[in-house]
Amino acid sequence: MEAGDITLDGYRALSEASVIVYDRLIDSSLLDQFRDSGVKLIYAGKRPGSHTLSQDEINNLLLQYALKGEVVARLKGGDPMLYGRGEEECLYLRGRGIECTVIPGVTSASKLAAKLGLPLAGRCSGSVLSIATGVKAGGKPIGESEVRRLIEYSDTVIFYMATGIYRVILEALQASGRRDTAVLIVEDLGGRERYVYGRAGELAGSSYEPSPPALIVVGGGVEWWMKHRRDLGYSS
């Protein structure tokens, strides 16, 4: 996330906190605003495949600070309830008598849509948006048949944490006769940001491979965006 993407309620919670527990993918300029205020900043350091702190350790950390009477803000890189495990932390705390409010946030799909002018759902892109991950619960990667079904019934699909299934997506599209489907890869949204797009068939024949973290968008929203990207100001 970028600093300006946090909501007023989110910002207020950070201002009122005595402890902020934050994840990777947080714009440091946001945290910098609080460094001199005496707040304790703790990096929970979740990243794909190498959790600095396990979820149990994070839950316990939040609980211990709360029990000491600290006002704890738990800062996540997107929406807490979309692959953010906000529900787990909230349940753990409320189940132990700790008051806890979840503040919604801007999810990556909305951020990339805004940056590019790409519709997620509506009359330009079609009405069904699906959001999926490359890696499912338990660490299993999503399979080709699942990708194919998703693409079949949705107008637009966005895959979060998608680097590892880039070729699976292209294979699924080709195997179902959808070589012409529009595909967009966004590497490191909110960071260095690299955009790669094209038809599934073209991309399958290219040597390009996405670098993590990446989002992959497939279908109607990308189709509309590719058609209008020059008028939207993306000439490259």
Added chain:
Amino acid sequence: MEAGDITLDGYRALSEASVIVYDRLIDSSLLDQFRDSGVKLIYAGKRPGSHTLSQDEINNLLLQYALKGEVVARLKGGDPMLYGRGEEECLYLRGRGIECTVIPGVTSASKLAAKLGLPLAGRCSGSVLSIATGVKAGGKPIGESEVRRLIEYSDTVIFYMATGIYRVILEALQASGRRDTAVLIVEDLGGRERYVYGRAGELAGSSYEPSPPALIVVGGGVEWWMKHRRDLGYSS
């Protein structure tokens, strides 16, 4: 939306605007903060079935103010790229040489998830979230077979603008042997907020009918929430 849900970037854009064109579903306390500043507030008044201004009229309004040299903020009730037609307004303006930035926002799904502690996607609810509308492009309501496919291939489905298809959803669930599927209806999110939930079979046998505006959530996220709702603090 509620006033605290706007992002810092969104708030800054409102502060810097000389004209704000806003939709229905905007918390008036947000606009109240700008009333004395001399900014011109214009209600675009989109509501289901009775558009006070057509989309063409809104596009033209934005263009005319921009051509006069006004700094125009277009305020929407959720994320501009998720059923918000942000892409249409943006394309219209950029295509006519008007500079335009899209600022992402919190979509209704994230808001309701935060309010209830309900996971949208992740290891508690399953990894695939689909978002659909009751009414598709062209005003056609979504059909039972489409609802059935969506529910089959997604872990959790959220229907926006869903009042009119409440019975269609329940029929689709029953017809596909999913009487036990967890269903949650949220009326007037951010307003008076009424929550109704239960199993599809139970709801089908009840005389309850949702009042607009309503969101309907089906599947994994609701299942998890119903199981844990007491620990989450929802005892009713």
